[in-house]
Amino acid sequence: MARIALEHVDKTYPNGYVAARDLSLEAMDGExxxxxxxxxxxxxxxxxLMAGLERVSDGVIRIGERDVTDLPPQQRDIAMVFQNYALYxxxxxxxxxxxxxxxxxxxxxxxxxxxxxxxxxxGLDALLDRKPAQLSGGQRQRVALGRAIVREPLAFLxxxxxxxxxxxxxxxTRVELSRLHRKLGATMVYVTHDQSEALTLGDRxxxxxxxxxxxxxxxxxxxxxxxxxxxxxxxxxPAMNFFKGVLTRDGDACEFRGVDLVTPVPCEPTSGGxxxxxxxxxxxxxxxxxxxxxxxxxxxxxxxEPMGNEQIVYVTLPxxxxxxxxxxxxxxxxxxxxxxxxxxxxxxxxxxxxSGRRITRFDWPLTPKRSGH
Amino acid sequence: MxxxxxxxxxxxxxxxxxxxxxxxxxxxxxxxxxxxxxxIVASLTPDxxxxxxxxxxxxxxxxxxYRALFGDRDFITPIRNSLIVAGTTTIFCLAVGTxxxxxLARLDFKGKAPIMAFILAVTMFPQISIVSPLYLLLRxxxxxxxxxxxxxxxxxxxxxxxxxxxxxxxxxxxxxLEEAAHVDGATRRQSFTKILLPLAVxxxxxxxxxxxxxxxxxxxxxxxxTLGPERQTVPVAIAxxxxxxxxxxxxxxxxxxxATAPVAAMVLFFQRRIVQGLTAGAVKG
Numbered sequence: 001m002a003r004i005a006l007e008h009v010d011k012t013y014p015n016g017y018v019a020a021r022d023l024s025l026e027a028m029d030g031e032x033x034x035x036x037x038x039x040x041x042x043x044x045x046x047x048x049l050m051a052g053l054e055r056v057s058d059g060v061i062r063i064g065e066r067d068v069t070d071l072p073p074q075q076r077d078i079a080m081v082f083q084n085y086a087l088y089x090x091x092x093x094x095x096x097x098x099x100x101x102x103x104x105x106x107x108x109x110x111x112x113x114x115x116x117x118x119x120x121x122x123g124l125d126a127l128l129d130r131k132p133a134q135l136s137g138g139q140r141q142r143v144a145l146g147r148a149i150v151r152e153p154l155a156f157l158x159x160x161x162x163x164x165x166x167x168x169x170x171x172x173t174r175v176e177l178s179r180l181h182r183k184l185g186a187t188m189v190y191v192t193h194d195q196s197e198a199l200t201l202g203d204r205x206x207x208x209x210x211x212x213x214x215x216x217x218x219x220x221x222x223x224x225x226x227x228x229x230x231x232x233x234x235x236x237x238p239a240m241n242f243f244k245g246v247l248t249r250d251g252d253a254c255e256f257r258g259v260d261l262v263t264p265v266p267c268e269p270t271s272g273g274x275x276x277x278x279x280x281x282x283x284x285x286x287x288x289x290x291x292x293x294x295x296x297x298x299x300x301x302x303x304x305e306p307m308g309n310e311q312i313v314y315v316t317l318p319x320x321x322x323x324x325x326x327x328x329x330x331x332x333x334x335x336x337x338x339x340x341x342x343x344x345x346x347x348x349x350x351x352x353x354x355s356g357r358r359i360t361r362f363d364w365p366l367t368p369k370r371s372g373h
Numbered sequence: 374m375x376x377x378x379x380x381x382x383x384x385x386x387x388x389x390x391x392x393x394x395x396x397x398x399x400x401x402x403x404x405x406x407x408x409x410x411x412x413i414v415a416s417l418t419p420d421x422x423x424x425x426x427x428x429x430x431x432x433x434x435x436x437x438x439y440r441a442l443f444g445d446r447d448f449i450t451p452i453r454n455s456l457i458v459a460g461t462t463t464i465f466c467l468a469v470g471t472x473x474x475x476x477l478a479r480l481d482f483k484g485k486a487p488i489m490a491f492i493l494a495v496t497m498f499p500q501i502s503i504v505s506p507l508y509l510l511l512r513x514x515x516x517x518x519x520x521x522x523x524x525x526x527x528x529x530x531x532x533x534x535x536x537x538x539x540x541x542x543x544x545x546x547x548x549x550l551e552e553a554a555h556v557d558g559a560t561r562r563q564s565f566t567k568i569l570l571p572l573a574v575x576x577x578x579x580x581x582x583x584x585x586x587x588x589x590x591x592x593x594x595x596x597x598x599t600l601g602p603e604r605q606t607v608p609v610a611i612a613x614x615x616x617x618x619x620x621x622x623x624x625x626x627x628x629x630x631x632a633t634a635p636v637a638a639m640v641l642f643f644q645r646r647i648v649q650g651l652t653a654g655a656v657k658g
Contacts (some may be wrong), residue, residue, distance in 0.1 A: 100557035
């Protein structure tokens with residue numbers, strides 16, 4: 001097993017499209033690193049750069065301590081699981097599994113042994129003589145996985161491997177992958193556009209946007225301390241609410257003013273000016289009492305999505321802006337109802353209005369200073 | 374009740390549609406197969422009967438025409454010539470065409486579109502317009518009345534078809550498969566021979582058959598670039614059967630039957646592979 005490191009990697013396509021810009025990123029030995037981002041963020045390209053299927057325009061790629069920047073994929077000794085599995089349709093499951101070992105001219109006995117072991121561990125024994133066309137989606141997925149495992153490569157790359165599975169199978173396979181990662185202790189890089197998949201699977205998560213790395217952190221760090229407004233909005237579902245406003249300072253006390261909301265916020269040396277206040281739906285509390293004052297907002301309920309154990313409430317604020325809150329199932333909230341939203345002070349994030357960068361730099365939860373009046 | 378009735382009506386419609394389809398198929402088959410049937414019957418009918426009162430049903434079957442074909446006429450030589458010329462052309466076309474198609478479908482290089490257009494442009498010249506220049510060219514190369522003298526012109530005409538069809542079918546094979554093979558450790562050549570080529574077999578067979586049939590049937594070049602029976606191909610040999618005063622229809626039709634047989638056999642043989650190839654990916658378990 002080995003680490004995979006990108007050092008100042010640029011990737012520009014001949015048509016001028018920039019898929020990676022000065023990207024430095026490392027999947028540590030034995031780590032499951034998730035690359036996440038919206039479509040067009042360059043995450044798949046980064047994976048293909050690691051695999052050697054694309055050449056970098058600039059920068060260095062290392063696997064272990066070896067510089068593989070100019071090596072073709074077949075010399076990098078990594079395995080990749082493709083989104084559509086890319087099973088060889090003219091070969092049986094057995095031949096698919098054995099392909100990489102055959103190419104590397106491993107002895108017959110070793111191939112048989114490894115293929116047998118992997119097939120047994122993935123429950124593919126009975127399918128070894130079938131062709132991929134005769135397998136279900138889940139079975140194909142397992143064959144693709146087996147083909148990667150059987151070679152015992154230095155590292156594994158996954159390109160949205162679960163996106164073609166139905167919801168239930170996806171969750172099962174996700175658990176299976178997690179288990180596999182622990183069992184093999186292998187370095188894995190996993191690409192997905194699904195932030196919940198990223199949060200559940202990753203040891204660490206790298207968020208990409210337009211070829212630029214936004215943040216690399218553990219799932220909880222990413223969730224609690226997003227480095228900028230983009231990460232804050234991308235990670236977590238439903239997405240974080242943002243309110244545009246101004247940060248003012250009065251001695252030791254700082255205050256956010258925007259929409260109809262005034263709330264005290266922790267002070268920072270750089271505080272001041274135009275900001276976005278970010279609040280996750282979990283930190284917006286819906287009350288029907290007529291509370292007014294700091295940390296409250298008035299609005300009208302637009303849509304309510306009951307989720308069983310909670311309800312997602314979309315509230316239209318007086319200025320036409322919208323806020324999303326997660327409320328307990330009881331009391332039931334109905335569309336058209338006028339409600340008061342209370343902002344929980346422990347869930348506040350501040351982002352610079354222009355750069356989008358996070359302003360507060362301390363760990364939540366914390367006790368914000370009360371303004372004296 | 375109502376839905377049950379409509380279902381019965383639907384089924385009736387379905388059955389009627391099937392009969393109409395079958396009927397149309399029979400008519401079409403009669404239309405296309407009758408000439409072959411007539412050729413076979415006529416080739417077995419004595420000349421006398423053939424010229425006086427030809428009948429659709431052979432009253433008297435004789436093998437004279439076939440005996441003459443392989444005795445006096447030496448029809449073996451043109452068949453051998455045709456097999457050599459058509460076979461070699463097909464093999465070369467597939468070998469060169471597959472590599473060209475792979476490059477056009479998979480590699481990134483400048484001028485791909487102009488090359489494709491140029492390849493297609495070659496087919497636009499009517500054969501008759503290039504017979505004379507080709508003749509002069511082949512004569513100066515001392516290739517008149519030789520196998521290469523036929524194979525090379527045939528290749529120029531068959532290659533564009535090969536390249537276009539194969540480029541299209543290679544483009545339809547997902548790139549992921551070759552990339553997976555690369556990551557698995559295959560070199561570019563291995564991914565070509567072990568992954569791409571096996572998957573391209575159905576289209577290789579199709580283009581191979583088309584090329585072979587084209588060469589097998591080709592008449593103008595074969596007539597122009599050969600001098601005597603030594604290098605004449607089947608169509609030319611058959612055309613030269615007719616003497617000054619008579620047309621030996623029995624022998625001509627016997628030759629036509631003999632000439633059709635290998636092509637028909639080949640198509641039937643490869644057809645199974647083509648269908649196999651086409652359905653392999655479609656069957657979902």
